[in-house]
Amino acid sequence: QIQLVQSGPELKKPGESVKISCKASGYTFTDYAMHWVKQAPGKGLKWMGWINTYTGKPTYADDFKGRFVFSLEASASTANLQISNLKNEDTATYFCSRWYFDFWGPGTMVTVSS
Amino acid sequence: DVVLTQTPPTLSATIGQSVSISCRSSQSLLDSDGDTYLNWLLQRPGQSPQLLIYSVSNLESGVPNRFSGSGSETDFTLKISGVEAEDLGVYYCMQATHAPYTFGAGTKLELK
Numbered sequence: 105q106i107q108l109v110q111s112g113p114e115l116k117k118p119g120e121s122v123k124i125s126c127k128a129s130g131y132t133f134t135d136y137a138m139h140w141v142k143q144a145p146g147k148g149l150k151w152m153g154w155i156n157t158y159t160g161k162p163t164y165a166d167d168f169k170g171r172f173v174f175s176l177e178a179s180a181s182t183a184n185l186q187i188s189n190l191k192n193e194d195t196a197t198y199f200c201s202r203w204y205f206d207f208w209g210p211g212t213m214v215t216v217s218s
Numbered sequence: 219d220v221v222l223t224q225t226p227p228t229l230s231a232t233i234g235q236s237v238s239i240s241c242r243s244s245q246s247l248l249d250s251d252g253d254t255y256l257n258w259l260l261q262r263p264g265q266s267p268q269l270l271i272y273s274v275s276n277l278e279s280g281v282p283n284r285f286s287g288s289g290s291e292t293d294f295t296l297k298i299s300g301v302e303a304e305d306l307g308v309y310y311c312m313q314a315t316h317a318p319y320t321f322g323a324g325t326k327l328e329l330k
Contacts, residue, residue, distance in 0.1 A: 208266040
């Protein structure tokens with residue numbers, strides 16, 4: 105069955121970096137692009153962008169240009185999200201979702217606190 | 219960016235009641251390829267979102283047929299014909315016609 109498994113929760117200090125992984129199984133990884141979606145505590149969903157899992161080309165929404173990097177380990181069917189120079193407002197749950205939004209990971213909670 | 223306005227923000231229902239959620243878009247979601255990429259998702263408490271309806275009215279595999287979607291261009295509706303306890307949570311409409319993709323603010327379905 106199709107699954108997206110994400111890495112565990114992270115507690116970071118402002119200015120640090122974090123890398124979240126999303127491992128896909130049950131389908132051919134390179135056939136479907138991957139989205140990243142942010143959900144701040146108690147808030148709604150915000151689309152961050154997507155990565156072409158065949159070419160590795162990322163596309164970022166404007167609010168996520170600069171400190172956010174989407175990458176792949178295609179041989180491991182894994183998509184990664186790296187956030188550098190963390191700020192308090194990066195505290196959120198980050199979801200990966202397959203191209204058609206038909207499958208979602210369970211989310212990775214990132215807490216940024218001094 | 220496309221703004222999706224969902225109403226009502228909160229919906230109280232009894233089991234078995236039929237309810238509707240509206241989603242209005244700030245611009246037409248009809249794509250140049252002829253499709254309209256308006257989806258509905260449900261996020262149950264503590265869970266990740268689940269796709270219910272895609273392209274306005276297509277029921278995602280495994281989703282009960284008490285869920286239905288309708289609409290066109292800028293005006294869309296999700297209907298639940300006979301609410302069940304497992305339907306409680308927050309419903310989001312989202313559009314994937316225009317980048318950046320955007321979500322409505324959500325409609326929380328509660329038990330009355």
